[in-house]
Amino acid sequence: MTEQTKEKDKIHRFLFDKPNIRGEISTLNDVWQHMQANHNYPEIIRRYLGEVVAASVLLSATLKFEGSLTIQASGDGALTLMVVECRNDFGVRGVAKYQQTAIDEVPEAVDVNTLLGQGTLVITIEQAKTQERYQGVVALEGNSIAEFLEGYLARSEQLETRIFLASDEQAAGGLLLQQLPGQHEDDDSWDRITHLGSTIKAEELLGLSAREILHRLYHEEDVRLFEPESIYFKCSCSRKKVTNMLRSISHQEASDIIKEQGNISVDCEFCGKTYQFDAIDIGGIYSENVQPSDLSTRH
Ligand SMILES: [Zn+2]
Incomplete structure (x- = not known):
């Protein structure tokens, strides 16, 4: 393989041909670094905000109209708010708010649930033309951003979804797998494919190209990888x-x-x-x- 060029700020969709399962891989580099500029986020805040950013791109890929999807997680903990907006054309912006004194006291490996405390996850989908809004609110259930979102999707979309997220100072990345309707009951493909997905490591999600990730996870499966689309920074303030x-x-x-x-x-x-x-x-x-x-x- 001659896959040396790393793709920057891209979202890739892919499809397993035999089992009815679709997937996406989001990778943010310059866009993510731009979002952190002038904020000086503590490392732990940066990590979780990066995961929400990568996830917002994955979820926006299902928008079928001109509009935006906003993920907002808020709570009464040291991390008070994360809000990320992504448009259907992958223009994204996001911000986190926190209490500095409370952040100074949390242990290094604190999970996001503890960091946010009691709170809610709100997903807002807005259609640009009609300004119609759909909003879903759920409690923060689970121990990771991915689990919050999987729980939300299971309720709102009635589709089984697995999400894997990673982020550091340089990059943010995510992998989404979704089971589409029309599966045979005795088909164990979903279990096999999500199990393989769960073996993805943070450094692979952040450092490998989409093709390399798919090869690493699914070289024995029949996967179709589509042309990527670009992600860019877009603030809608005026x-x-x-x-x-x-x-x-x-x-x-x-x-x-x-x-x-x-x-x-x-x-x-x-x-x-x-x-x-x-x-x-x-x-x-x-x-x-x-x-x-x-x-x-x-x-
Ligand atoms: Zn702005």
């Missing part, structure tokens, strides 16, 4: 959205901040972009005559 958010504070509060600081500055948590509003902007936001669309095009 001046218009920030303006709408500013409306949630009172005009008085906004004016007080302007008086004190000269302007209101809002940083996007996902991409770090800064949106500045001066006294005239704020006057416009709270004046009834100004439409939100006017505000977004003034600058």
Whole structure:
């Protein structure tokens, strides 16, 4: 094999020809590193956020319309929130929030369930055109991001799914296996294929190409690997959205901040972009005559 070139920021779909099982492999490199820039995440936070990022790409591959899928895990533990959004064209963004003092006290190998504490996993699917939203909420059950998601998928999709995730500073990667309807009852392919899948090591998921991973796991099976698609960083923040958010504070509060600081500055948590509003902007936001669309095009 002459598979020396590592594929960066790609998602691959594959299909087992005989048993009705489909799969995906996601690999994020530059996109994942970009997401960590300016955040300085503690290692343990980075690890789990990377897993959610890799998973969000795997789950988004089933979107059949223009839109996005958001995975949000939140709890009352040291890690308070992870939210990752991935669009149907694999534009992805994500952020984690945590309590630094609480993180300093957790042991090095703490599992994600302990880190999040009591909480929920929310999956939101939004269709861009109609703005229709589907939202599923489940308790955090299991000891890993993969188990949280497998539990969610078993309930919502009624499809048996196995997910394997890994992440480090350089890369994030995931493998998904899903049993499609129409399996013979006496067919043990699902057990065999998921068992082989479970032998994948983190360094293989992060370091090997999709073809190498499939060869390593399934060289005795008949697997069809499709052309990959690219993953890229995409933040959906805009001046218009920030303006709408500013409306949630009172005009008085906004004016007080302007008086004190000269302007209101809002940083996007996902991409770090800064949106500045001066006294005239704020006057416009709270004046009834100004439409939100006017505000977004003034600058
Ligand atoms: Zn942004």
